[in-house]
Amino acid sequence: MRTILYILxxxxxxxxxxxxxxxxxxxxxxxxxxxxxxxxxxxxxxTDIIFVDxxxxxESAHLISKFEGSAWYTVKATxxxxxxxxxxxxxxxxxxxxxxxxxxxxxxxxxxxASLQIVTDAVDGSAxxxxxxxxxxxxxGYQKDIIVQKTGLDHFKQPIETxxxxxxxxxxxxxxxxxxxxxxxxxxxMGMFLAGMNIVKExxxxxIEQINVSPIKKSQFIIGKLLxxxxxxxxxLAFGLVLAKLIFNIPMLGSVGLLFLVAGVYxxxxxAIGLIISTVSDTQQQAMFIxxxxxxxxxxxxxxxxxxxxxxxxxxxxxxxxxxxxFIKIIRLLMLKGAGFAEIKQIFFILLVYGSLMMTxxxxxxxxxx
Numbered sequence: 001m002r003t004i005l006y007i008l009x010x011x012x013x014x015x016x017x018x019x020x021x022x023x024x025x026x027x028x029x030x031x032x033x034x035x036x037x038x039x040x041x042x043x044x045x046x047t048d049i050i051f052v053d054x055x056x057x058x059e060s061a062h063l064i065s066k067f068e069g070s071a072w073y074t075v076k077a078t079x080x081x082x083x084x085x086x087x088x089x090x091x092x093x094x095x096x097x098x099x100x101x102x103x104x105x106x107x108x109x110x111x112x113x114a115s116l117q118i119v120t121d122a123v124d125g126s127a128x129x130x131x132x133x134x135x136x137x138x139x140x141g142y143q144k145d146i147i148v149q150k151t152g153l154d155h156f157k158q159p160i161e162t163x164x165x166x167x168x169x170x171x172x173x174x175x176x177x178x179x180x181x182x183x184x185x186x187x188x189x190m191g192m193f194l195a196g197m198n199i200v201k202e203x204x205x206x207x208i209e210q211i212n213v214s215p216i217k218k219s220q221f222i223i224g225k226l227l228x229x230x231x232x233x234x235x236x237l238a239f240g241l242v243l244a245k246l247i248f249n250i251p252m253l254g255s256v257g258l259l260f261l262v263a264g265v266y267x268x269x270x271x272a273i274g275l276i277i278s279t280v281s282d283t284q285q286q287a288m289f290i291x292x293x294x295x296x297x298x299x300x301x302x303x304x305x306x307x308x309x310x311x312x313x314x315x316x317x318x319x320x321x322x323x324x325x326x327f328i329k330i331i332r333l334l335m336l337k338g339a340g341f342a343e344i345k346q347i348f349f350i351l352l353v354y355g356s357l358m359m360t361x362x363x364x365x366x367x368x369x370x
Contacts, residue, residue: 003217010224029240030239047072051077060100063142095131104116118132183237185304188298188323237263250335253337302319304324
């Protein structure tokens with residue numbers, strides 16, 4: 001135990017002796033949490049729209065005013081013909097075109113079916129779908145206004161009335177969904193990158209040979225090397241949870257102790273992967289590239305930005321080996337749904353077995369003697 005404490009002391013001295021390293025470990029994750037939580041949004045808050053109004057009627061002006069009054073739209077221009085609007089769309093000067101035909105007002109007055117055309121820039125398919133939904137909602141509201149005006153009633157009955165309740169995120173705030181996942185991402189990157197470069201750094205500066213011929217046991221060396229980053233990761237998770245509550249008002253409905261128990265097991269797994277990367281690399285540059293390769297795959301398949309259920313079946317199968325996907329699922333269950341151990345025990349034991357297996361491989365990969 002005394003030997004491990006000396007190694008820990010040496011590691012912490014090395015970490016804080018480098019003036020740049022504490023900024024990377026503590027400053028960058030905090031900045032990334034705040035910036036990513038505001039920037040990584042599923043909402044489209046600024047849609048530039050162009051109107052091609054061939055009707056020039058009170059009805060078309062009323063419809064345009066609906067878009068002008070929306071917080072989601074900015075009216076870019078009202079042009080004379082479709083070709084001019086399409087040219088602006090090609091030049092990325094707008095996102096949508098609404099075409100109001102010449103007989104729009106007459107069709108409404110006669111009770112006929114009036115037509116509108118919406119043209120949306122669909123280079124970004126998910127954004128286009130959202131923008132199309134926003135436009136359809138505004139047009140639907142305009143249609144209800146017409147029905148109320150024609151019938152003289154303040155309201156009209158629908159055949160089916162639907163009442164919607166949103167559980168666990170009643171305000172539909174994307175930050176409530178994103179912040180827990182971003183927390184997982186930050187501690188994962190920190191753990192894998194730093195653990196991946198740790199032993200490699202000893203190789204580069206030439207001290208690994210001195211350690212290899214010293215009387216330090218392999219287990220003592222590995223514990224002393226990984227434990228500082230495990231402690232730092234736990235501290236960053238705790239600090240991130242505090243920021244999530246104070247800045248974004250993210251709820252913590254589950255047990256904090258259970259969350260840190262799972263996080264502790266998860267970080268053993270991440271550090272073990274980093275240690276394996278460190279043993280197969282000869283330079284810090286190699287370790288960084290290998291860690292980044294796996295981290296990008298883990299992030300894209302994790303469900304942080306896109307639902308896992310919408311991925312191809314082969315990608316979902318690969319995801320069984322993705323530790324980030326498992327922990328994101330757990331942290332959202334604990335923080336947002338207040339889940340207990342019974343609800344997460346299967347994933348917990350998966351992480352436990354996975355972490356034990358990877359740590360065993362990492363220990364065997366590291367050769368104590370030269």
